[in-house]
Amino acid sequence: MTVKKFKPILILTAAMIVIQLIVSLIGTEFYLTQLTMALYYSLIIISLCIFIGYAGQISLGHAAFFAIGGYTTAVLTTTNFKEYIGSGLIKLIHGIGLTSTTIDPYGKEILHLSPWLALFTAIVITIIIALIIGIPVLKLKGHYMAMATLGFGLIIYRILLGSKIFGQADGISNVPAFTMPFGLKICGDSSLRLENYYIAGFIVLLGIIILYNLIHSRAGRALRAIHGSEEAAGASGINTAKYKLFIFVLSAVFACISGVFLTHFFGGIGPAEAGVMKSVRYVALVAVGGMANIWGTLGMSLILNFLSLRGVFGSYDDAFFGSILILFILVFPDGILKVENFTRMKEFFKDLFKKKSEKVNKA
Template identity: 35%
Template sequence: MAHNVRPSGYSKFAKKQTYTRRMGTKKNRAQMLLSERGGGLSLLILVILVLPLFLANNYHYDVVVNIGINAIVVVGLNLLIGHAGQISLGHAGFFGLGAYVSAVLTARYGVHGLVALPVGALGVGILAYAIARPVLRLSGHYLAMATLGVGLIIHIVISREAWLTGGPDGMYVPPLEVMGVAVYGGPVWYWIVAGALILAVWLSLNVIDSPVGRALRGLNGSEVAAQAAGVDTTRYKVMVFVLSAVMAAVAGSLAAHFSEFVSPTKASFLQSILFVTMVVLGGMASTFGAVLGAVMLTLLPQVLADFADYEQVILGLIMMAVMIALPKGLVPTLTALVKRWVRRAGS
């Protein structure tokens, strides 16, 4: 034990015990509950399990299902914008493509919905990979304009190819079938979308806590420094771009089968802006911030429906007030406040 005794007269084991006593297990448990992996995912699952008790009719289920679909998109988009620092103004294009691939394959060619969904995700992933290689060499507003162009091209193609997509009028989508039974009704779709959302959040949290996530954070901080540290920045940018596009495509397929109708508005520029705003409002680099942003911006228009003439004005004012008061977004700011309160309570 002599070699473990320090010149100050105590061992490193005693120092470790003193540090443990000083920090306290209560505080460590509180920090774990405030973490995304510790408490965040558990809280999300709890909310999903309890929420149906408060849903009184099909309208409520429709709103909640749309919240879940939007949340799946922005959880993936948050990996790209919040963690990798790569802006995309064209993700509604991937969302619309996922919806239309499922619609066309099932309605025009009789493909089973459970086959059309992964085929759409795979096709969008291949397209995103082909786009990402040249586009992600850009940065800043150049990258934003390039991704905007991609989204606009997808929207134009969907609108113009009426023989296949129905054009501006949209097209009917057959209901999803599971084991020969058509899936109808808000309660059933609630659990389908809830399961997909939990899977998307779990996947996002695992990516963030993996070496890929650390590489993305380094890339976001300084691409030059990340390259100097040996990070293959191009590879990781392409990887997260493709992953976020595939998640958007899956959400689009779910949206198409849920509503049993698709139109080019799903791939519109305004839809892309809405997705980005959800990420920023909830808090960039926060997975559950993205979910909360989807909740707010899907729910607020429903709440403000009685103010039809001033709905957009009120919505804009609310967003401005939130961003001024909470510039880092809702979840990061509120989490920082709670952690500060916990530190003060434990001291």
């Protein structure tokens, strides 16, 4: 029982190590940078998988939560609070050691909030916004919910694009490293590639353990029941509004955390991260992964995000993700990374070999 439960996690860890060894051996260690980014992106996609695939809801605005996380940390860790050191709040934060000092590329010393406090603030802001949006929007169903979340995403995108504090079209750059215990750092320094790859892997692993537990809990069962029939779920005593809000807020927090870490890793964030095409891409990856299949979603998200970040799809990047969304919904509504498909493939090849050997025998 326990071994079975931990098997997927062991496989995931092993796969991470194998991938790292392969890219190091073939001398393409720079792939690790894109793999790290793909890992952070997959955090938002696996949480969306629970919201869409398990709870049966839809959101075309999750890129906005990613951006809220990214921009919050970017603003708080690049704004120089030196001038405000006299004010009460900053003094208090500085006094209890929740500030850090970094030297920016121009040699200027900047006193900013510690990334940990920025992360915490980003999560709190995300929860508040998710509650404000979620309470009315989750009453809607199907297309209407898709349209409302799409509208929310557009609003956030336009605010980021129009506000000076968020750097308008340029976004925010020079975001410092996210310092962690044991001297670990989340940043895009090429010398820290390996370390960052494993940090990202560890964070995704934690995320997937949380979601894995959720799926197999009483709350997870309630969410799947809501997907099956909201009326019957209510008649079974499930407070459907509360459960839907919970998973909406939880997936928004995952998106926010993904945004925070990726912004520190990348050293900046731009308004495109809040764009509608990003939200569509996340939904497409959930569909490709098989909707209610968290492992399939993780796998497809890592592969396709990596290829996309390597520039394999060139200028047709968005077109590609739009197309696979249509293709998978039409042809593989359950995704392709499914146990059944693997068995089917195995049988197909078995048959193929059989026929070949029969032919040989006849000859």
